[in-house]
Structures are given as C-alpha cells and as structure tokens.
Amino acid sequence: MIFENANKTLALEFYANARFMGKKYMSHVRVKEIDYSPERINNLLQIIPPEECDVYRRLAECKN
16 A cells, blocks of 8 residues: 555656756656656667658558
C-alpha cells in the first residue's frame, strides 16, 4: 500500500512539472531533472526508429 501511494505521488509530481521547451522535454521529480524526449525513450527501451516514417511514405505514394 505504501508503494502504491509513493508511485502515485511520483507520477503526479512528474506530470505537474513536465515541460516542453523548444526541443527539450524535461520534468523535475524530487529535485532531479528527467529527460523524456522521444530519443531518450527510444534509447532507454533500445528501440531503433525507422529511417523514414511509413505514414509519410504512404501519403507520398498516394499523391503519385
């Protein structure tokens, strides 16, 4: 039960302090700065993004 309340508190603090500044996605939780940019999340989860967005490629094909 204690962990559930702590997790909720941390999540609320993260979202309350989340900011998007230009190209920086930053939040502060317990005085620590957290980078939640797409690049950082991909790196953390070891995801390799595709070179070309499939949606844009399909839209270009439809125009042709």
